[in-house]
Amino acid sequence: MIKRIILTGLLTLTISTVFSQKLRKQDFLNIEKSVYKNALKNYDIEVAKNAVYRILELEGEQSTYLDTLAYIYFKQQNYLSCLQVSNKILKQKEKKDILEFKAVSLEKLNDIKSAIDVYEKIYAINKDVVSAYKLAQLQQQLKRAAEAFATLKSGENLKFPEKLAITFPTAKKGQAQNVPFKAAYYNLMALTAYDLHNYDMAIKYYDEALKVYPDFFLAKQNKAVVKMMKDKLEKKNDNSNK
Numbered sequence: 205m206i207k208r209i210i211l212t213g214l215l216t217l218t219i220s221t222v223f224s225q226k227l228r229k230q231d232f233l234n235i236e237k238s239v240y241k242n243a244l245k246n247y248d249i250e251v252a253k254n255a256v257y258r259i260l261e262l263e264g265e266q267s268t269y270l271d272t273l274a275y276i277y278f279k280q281q282n283y284l285s286c287l288q289v290s291n292k293i294l295k296q297k298e299k300k301d302i303l304e305f306k307a308v309s310l311e312k313l314n315d316i317k318s319a320i321d322v323y324e325k326i327y328a329i330n331k332d333v334v335s336a337y338k339l340a341q342l343q344q345q346l347k348r349a350a351e352a353f354a355t356l357k358s359g360e361n362l363k364f365p366e367k368l369a370i371t372f373p374t375a376k377k378g379q380a381q382n383v384p385f386k387a388a389y390y391n392l393m394a395l396t397a398y399d400l401h402n403y404d405m406a407i408k409y410y411d412e413a414l415k416v417y418p419d420f421f422l423a424k425q426n427k428a429v430v431k432m433m434k435d436k437l438e439k440k441n442d443n444s445n446k
Contacts, residue, residue: 349399
């Protein structure tokens with residue numbers, strides 16, 4: 205009888221202790237999540253980040269707050285840490301926004317080849333012109349002009365965002381102009397055509413860019429240079445045939 209009472213008491217104590225520990229853990233979680241929300245309201249990113257780390261200690265790396273940590277590092281432009289956290293998340297599940305964090309982080313860390321690999325995945329998922337443009341930019345940067353042109357051609361007939369613009373330099377030093385995305389896209393197609401020594405194609409796409417945005421200074425300048433080179437080459441060929 206006494207043994208039964210002792211065992212019952214121990215069992216009750218064990219259940220009570222486990223329940224108390226779970227309750228205490230949930231209380232801590234609620235506090236940390238409240239700290240995180242209040243820190244964001246006050247634009248205190250460091251306090252928010254520290255709260256996220258404590259949440260992860262309590263919830264483990266399966267926590268959705270791991271995504272939040274990647275986002276915080278991305279916003280802080282801490283690309284090395286963002287890359288590390290993004291890789292952890294992507295080992296569990298492939299997520300489009302995390303892939304984008306990884307791609308940008310690799311690019312900023314100057315690992316262009318790896319960034320291209322990730323942007324290829326993003327373009328396969330998104331099938332949009334913005335992803336095509338970004339991928340082609342990096343391909344051109346690595347002198348992979350044929351790949352860049354093929355990427356741009358594959359996106360040429362997709363829907364272009366109407367309000368998106370990209371900043372380009374103007375004739376005046378220190379000044380810039382916001383160029384509609386579609387004009388910037390055709391400008392990049394022209395550049396890659398030029399890299400492939402297809403001057404007629406380059407001029408064609410510079411003309412397309414200027415149709416969209418006639419004041420596009422860089423497209424005007426580049427078209428003039430290509431046209432001059434083309435005329436020079438044609439003149440040289442004519443002289444050699446005489």
